Amino acid sequence: MLRVLRNALNRAMREELLTRNVALLVDMPKVNKDKGTAWSAREAITFLRSTRAHRLYAACVLVLVLAEHGGMIDPTGFSRCFDRLVKRAGVRRITVRLARHTCGTLLAFPPLVALVRVNHGCQKTPGPMVRGSSGWWG
Numbered sequence: 001m002l003r004v005l006r007n008a009l010n011r012a013m014r015e016e017l018l019t020r021n022v023a024l025l026v027d028m029p030k031v032n033k034d035k036g037t038a039w040s041a042r043e044a045i046t047f048l049r050s051t052r053a054h055r056l057y058a059a060c061v062l063v064l065v066l067a068e069h070g071g072m073i074d075p076t077g078f079s080r081c082f083d084r085l086v087k088r089a090g091v092r093r094i095t096v097r098l099a100r101h102t103c104g105t106l107l108a109f110p111p112l113v114a115l116v117r118v119n120h121g122c123q124k125t126p127g128p129m130v131r132g133s134s135g136w137w138g
Contacts, residue, residue: 002026036094038101039064043091050089056081064102 002023009021039047044064051057059078079096086093094102 002028036098038098039091039094044102047086047089047091050091051085054085056085060085060099063096063099066103 006021006023006026006028009018009023012018013021048057048061048064051060054060056078060082063082075096082096082099083093
């Protein structure tokens with residue numbers, strides 16, 4: 001809140017509406033910038049297996065696999081629900097933002113391997129076959 005007030009008063013000074021920004025006299029609180037780490041592929045798979053029957057399973061897949069979040073659901077409500085699902089799955093607690101970063105972890109696999117793992121072993125895949133590190137996948 002102090003940061004917002006400080007910025008607003010600085011803008012007012014630039015526009016010559018104020019001559020002094022008294023918010024500059026207040027020390028800013030220290031902010032913990034520990035950003036945490038995304039889930040490993042194993043944690044993401046455990047989470048998805050645990051939530052498979054939940055009504056928001058598709059949204060969870062989009063968050064983890066495509067780093068998608070926008071427009072489809074209420075972000076606050078989804079965050080609360082996501083926290084409950086994480087607890088139920090027994091995996092390390094992370095935020096939805098970090099869950100979106102898990103997409104990068106999953107993409108460390110050859111793309112088709114990640115797709116197969118997220119689909120829990122479903123071997124039908126769209127598009128052409130892809131050459132993975134240990135042979136052809138498809």
